[in-house]
Amino acid sequence: MSEQSIKLGDVCLDLAQGRPVHVVTDTGQTVAEWSEANNYNLLDNYGNSRFDATNDDRVFDVVYCSSLKSRPSKTYAYPESRLGRIESEAADAGRQVADRVVVTVLEELFERAATDDDGAVTVLKRYATDVGYEDEAAEARELAEVDRIIGDEI
Structure with missing residues (x-):
């Protein structure tokens, strides 16, 4: 195993x-x-x-x-x-596919929550932490914040 x-x-x-x-x-x-x-x-x-x-x-x-x-x-x-x-993640620096999916989904949710309601960001962060994805939630929130700040400038 x-x-x-x-x-x-x-x-x-x-x-x-x-x-x-x-x-x-x-x-x-x-x-x-x-x-x-x-x-x-x-x-x-x-x-x-x-x-x-x-x-x-x-x-x-x-x-x-x-x-x-x-x-x-x-x-x-x-x-x-x-x-x-x-272990397909060997081709992705050891990152499990499920974790990549979680980060992508959470990033989109954080972007939407930040646009709609700051209280939603807190709830979303708490939920992600409760289900065991604290690190992925932190990464997703950071990515969403970067996207929100620089948006289409890239």
Whole structure:
């Protein structure tokens, strides 16, 4: 398992099948919590048990991305230990794709909030911090401020 954690939007390999999957949801639950809520023990699943999944593993909903013609119609709940994150960010100075997306979205929101209402900037900053994107929010706010100040001058 890589040092960087799996995030929404990551492409991973299903280690049991060797097939690529796309992470569509971090359920916010452990295997134990998910199993109880869904009346299905993820640890009993053969594919999960092969990778020493534990009740403390985080659970992600994924879809298989098999081919261009493939249209995912079902999500699968997999423990983190079954997923091998593909480190595509090696080509981007180590920055995870999900983090780049978050910064881009937050930058646009900060620009809009600064234009509409300074109180909205505070709420947006607090929300981003609460969901674990404090660094990305700071970067996005700085980018939005630069865009607002110099705008079309570049």
